[in-house]
Amino acid sequence: MRHRVGIVEDHESVVIGISAMLSDESDLELVATAPTVTELLALTTDLDLAVLDLRLADGSSPKSNVEALREVGIETLVFTGAENPFLVRSAARAGVLGVVRKSESRQTVIDAIRTAAGGGQVVTTEWAAAIDGDPGLLDVGLSPRQREVLELYASGEKAARVARLTGLAPQTVNDYLQRIRQKYAEVGRPAPTKTDLYKRALEDGWLPIPERPSER
Template sequence: MAEGSRGVVRRIGLVEDHESVALGFAAMLADQPDLELVGTAPTVSGLLEQVTDLDLAVLDLRLSDGSSPKSNVEQLRAAGLETLVFTGAENPYLLRSAARAGVLGVVRKSEPAAVVIEAIRVAAAGGQVASTEWAAAIDGDPELDDVGLSPRQLEVLELYASGEKLDRVARLTGLAPQTVNDYLQRIRQKYAEAGRPAPTKTDLYKRAVEDGWLPMPERSDVRRR
C-alpha cells in the first residue's frame, strides 16, 4: 500500500454498471488522500481482470448481467477481497443475500458524500459498517414484528413458500413429511402471534417476501399457488 498524507492509502475497486453513478463515486474519492479508486467495472469478473491488489471492493447489488449478490461476494472473497455494498437498498432479499455471503456492511447511494466516504474508509481498513440497512438485512425489517424463526424453520419456509410441495420439501431437507407439516404449523403460529397471520401458502409467500427471505416477484412473474 502506498503512503498518503493521512498515512496508508487504501486501494478501492468499484463494481457498478451505471456510468453516472461510477463517475459520481470517482468524484467523491478524488480529493481523499487516503482512498484511491484504482478500478471500475460493470461486473465482478471485469473488475478482477483489471486489478486484484485491492483493499476493498464496493459492490452494487443489482447488476445488469443478472448475477446474484451472493455469487458476486463469493467471487470477490475467493480473490481475497472484502466487500462493501453500495446500493439504493430497495430490495430486502438482495440485502439478505449479501449479508449471508459475508459483506462488511451496506451504505445507501442516497447518503451524503461524507457518510459514504467514511463507510468506505472504515470498510477498507477491515471494519464493519453499521447502518440501519445492515441491521435490517441481518435482523429483518425493524418495522415488521420479528417472528423468531429458527434456521431449520427458515429453510422449510423458503422452500415451501417458493412453490415446493410438502413431500418435496421433506425430500430436500431430509425431514419426514409430518415433521415438515409440524414446522409449517409452528411457522404459521409464530406469524399469527406477531400479528401477521399466514393461514394459506400464498400468505406464507407474502410474509417470506416481506421479511426478505424470498425475492420480490418481477412484474411479469405470475405465480399460481
C-alpha cells in the same frame, strides 16, 4: 493508511461515477469492480470494503450478498437508489456498516466510504428509521433446515416437491411448515397462507426481491 475498496454494481454509469469520486482520494484505492458478488470475489478477496448495490440483475438477495462478503472478511457499505425498505432491512440484518443513497452529494458519499473502509458505522436517518421503526424485524429464529423448507415452499414449490428436493418425508415438511408459521405468529408476524410465507421470506431476505424497474 490506504484502504482497498471494491464495487458490486451492474450499472456502468454508477461504477464510473464512484471511480471518479475516489480518484483524487489518496487514502482510498478502488481495486476491483464487478456486477455480482460472486464475480468480485473471483477477482479478489483482499478488500477492506465492498460498496454494494441492493438490487442486482442476478436476483441475489442483499442478505446473501453481505453474508458472502463477510465470510471472507470484507465489510459492506450499501450504495443504492432504491426506496424499498425490505431491501434495506435485509442488508442491515446481515450486518452492513451503513446505507448511503445515490442521491447524496459527492462529499457525503466519499465520507461514508472512508468511514466504512476504516471499519466505522455509517448511520443515516433513513437507515435507522427502516431498522428501528419496523416491528417486522423481530427475528423468528429459523433453523437452517426450516429456512431451506421455507425458501423452497415460499418460492412456489408444493410440499411434496419440497420433500423430494430436501430428502425429507412429506409429513416432516408439513411439520416444518406448521412450526415456521407458529414461529412467525409468536413474534406478531402471522403467515397463515402460502402468500404470507412468501412475504415473510422476502422481508427476511431469504428470497430475492422481484425486480421493480420504477424503483431504480
